[in-house]
Amino acid sequence: MENGFTISTDKNKLDIDAIHDYLCNRSYWGQGRTIEVVRKSIDHSLCFGVYEEKDQFVGFARVVTDYTVFAYLMDLFILEPYRKCGLGKMLVDHIVNDASFKDIRFWRLDTMDAHDLYRKYGFKEPARPERIMEKRKATN
Numbered sequence: 001m002e003n004g005f006t007i008s009t010d011k012n013k014l015d016i017d018a019i020h021d022y023l024c025n026r027s028y029w030g031q032g033r034t035i036e037v038v039r040k041s042i043d044h045s046l047c048f049g050v051y052e053e054k055d056q057f058v059g060f061a062r063v064v065t066d067y068t069v070f071a072y073l074m075d076l077f078i079l080e081p082y083r084k085c086g087l088g089k090m091l092v093d094h095i096v097n098d099a100s101f102k103d104i105r106f107w108r109l110d111t112m113d114a115h116d117l118y119r120k121y122g123f124k125e126p127a128r129p130e131r132i133m134e135k136r137k138a139t140n
Contacts, residue, residue, distance in 0.1 A: 005058070005087060006051050007094045011042060014049050015057035022060075022077055028112060030075065041075070046100065050078065050091055058082040061091055063101070071101055073109040088117060096121050 020038040023030030033041075042062065050059030061076035073095065078087045096107070111118060126132055 003085070004053050005090065007091060008049050008051060009046060010049070011047055013051065013055060013057075014042065014047060014060070016042070018057055018079070019060050019075075022079065023075060026080075027075075027077060029110070045074070048091060048095055050082075050087055052082070059087055059091055061095060063095060065101065065104065067100060068103050070106050070108070071104045073107065088114075089120070092117065092121050
């Protein structure tokens with residue numbers, strides 16, 4: 001516990017409705033996700049919940065990984081009333097230093113506005129962006 005907050009990977013503690021609400025209605029990256037999509041993404045990821053005393057849900061992130069070579073940090077957020085308390089930094093630090101990821105050689109994340117936060121933990125723009133490709137499914 002740090003400053004009255006804890007981080008847990010116990011998926012049973014996650015507030016799925018709050019995660020869905022944030023991603024679908026308040027994030028710039030998760031708009032339009034259904035509750036079913038959120039549940040499936042949680043089922044297939046290592047998830048980290050941030051909790052205030054008495055297990056009050058305040059933040060979330062998930063990692064898609066093979067636990068050996070690659071890890072993709074996704075959907076990281078702290079609920080608005082708990083921002084500016086260092087919880088985002090605490091969560092990123094906890095994740096990148098988690099023993100589950102000790103062998104990871106390549107981390108990835110996408111961000112539009114939190115570059116300075118992630119740079120503190122070794123993330124940087126790709127050295128060779130011309131080598132990176134992606135395929136996105138068209139949305140309605």
